[in-house]
Amino acid sequence: MKLNPGQNEAVHYVSGPCLVLAGAGSGKTRVIINKIAYLVQECGYKARHIAAVTFTNKAAREMKERVSKSMGRKEARGLWISTFHTLGLEIIKREYKVLGLKPGFSLFDDQDSLALLKELTQNELEEDKDLLKSLATTISNWKGDLVIPEQAKKLAKDEQSQLFAMLYQRYAQHMKAYNALDFDDLILIPTLLLRHHEEVRDRWQAKIRYLLVDEYQDTNTSQYELVKLLVGQRARFTVVGDDDQSIYSWRGAKPQNLVLLGEDFPKLKLIKLEQNYRSSQRILRAANILIANNPHVYDKALFSELAYGEPIRVLMAANEEQEAERVIAEMIRHKFVGRTQFGDYAILYRGNHQSRLLERALMTNRIPYKLSGGTSFFSRAEIKDMMAYLRLVVNPDDDNAFLRIVNLPKRGIGPATLEALGNYANKRNISMFSAIFEADLNHYLSPTAMSSLYKFGCFIVDTEEAVTRGDPVDAVKNLVRKINYEDYLYENSTSAKAAEMRMKNISELYRWVTEMLAGDDLDEPMTLPEVVTRLTLRDMMERNSEDEGGDQVQLMTLHASKGLEFPYVFMVGAEERILPHQSSIDEGNVEEERRLAYVGITRAQKELWFVICRERRQFGETMRCEPSRFLMELPQDDLIWENRKPLASPEQQQATGKSNIANLRNMLKTK
């Protein structure tokens, strides 16, 4: 396929800073792929001097593969294609000496950070969960804004910010003691490093001579700063973004960075991609009209040359159970009529909890489905346990990991023992793990407790030695066997089947660990510490979902759908308080919710359905629901509202809903 004029210009403009405003479905990834190839093949750039940064591992992996395909594996070797976080991690790993970090640092995910904060704030916050969460987001925001604890303290005006700033400092100190980093550190630390160390900055600017950034509207302050520091005065870079698809301001993204870019780089070349190759004209028109309700810095007029397409349908259901039934009935009908595949359909929703009923309905109707996101693989208890073991082996100072697994499976090390150990470690200012081996610990603990701890400590040390001296794959295998985790699972799961499932998850994890230790044609072999940090970054998750491949209905949140496309899309819960979400209404951030709706609509290629409930149970109460204001903003002549006025009683709806599915099933069977 040839490039259109806009794409062509975007690919070939390499002499200075370049901003590509790429509307939904306008082929921005193609531009990036082609540009990388052009830089290497025509402009004399070496692959190892080009970096492309994305936000998700999935996007990075996809880009890697497409680049390899388009210019050949050999030429693609050495390209830096990764997420912001992985790039940051790479910089930290190579510069850890300058940074004063010990090798083998742990990466805390937000659950770990939250656990630590909870521990640190027991006196100040008195177990107030909301406060704890808001402390966590405040710290995260500070880090994203490049504010270090000392500055936070100075900036703090009211009492609460002062308290938070103080706790931020305490948190930072403890993270250092644990030899641990959180996700925000992966950007913050490299950025501060490059800002303050000229020599290091020069080195990295020489290393990365052309930088491409995907989904630029999702960058936060520190990420943009990192970009600026990496490109330096030469300003050889291309960023691709779309302000209408900015849906991550809640985690610190600053879509204003699109504007700042023009101010920071007056020579910035602006290129717009306005032809959409994905959606029918009708879907695109609806999306355009919806998003016109938002203010815009850069005007964009997306158009499509595809067919006008089918009307957009609005389905009504009496309650959330019937919403799920309704979606499935319509999908089966549509599939039967259009002879399509289950894999052509996506069901999108605002919040993860909405997947429950859909899943159940799909299951009872024996429809294959694939759920992305939600309670992810890495937040499953058994995986967290195993990761904690690996983390402790790699970094014995990681008290979080230690606490998670010292007594799992049961080793007779209870809360009393751990409290004594913790106090001792605190007093001596060492980690709990190293405290085990201190000679005078026996003054504080009973001999039985001492021997249990000592046994555990030796086990970890032995494993660590087996990993460094011998074959890490074997060492890891032996670890699972030695702790009898399988027995533990069978004793502690509700059913043998659940235990089996969990064991399968663990085998899956170890398959990945083994693969990563060995390396493959896309990735170099890694050491165990590298594997552990990468896994915490969820680097492997998407690789797994790639080989799913089957004919399955796709279920995911609107957020997770960004960047994807599906022939047929159902958006469920198109109601006030859900989309836009109540809290966004309260916060006065309906514009972002509108963009979220825009993202959902523009995922659809051929047909689109909205589904709304008349009432919904929330907090045990039944609440009446109103159609989303966004539905009202859409061009009504492109919509078909089902049963606009007379809604059948719940009983009737249920009857018709069920029998519809049954009938359709029968029709399919006889065919």
Add this chain to the structure above:
DNA sequence: GTTGTATTACTGTGA
């Protein structure tokens, strides 16, 4: 002191 069992409330999006 440690382990087992029952009950409770919670779910806005995620690297």
Add this chain to the structure above:
DNA sequence: GTAATACAAC
């Protein structure tokens, strides 16, 4: 469906 909590039992 999970995790945190509370209480009883070993």
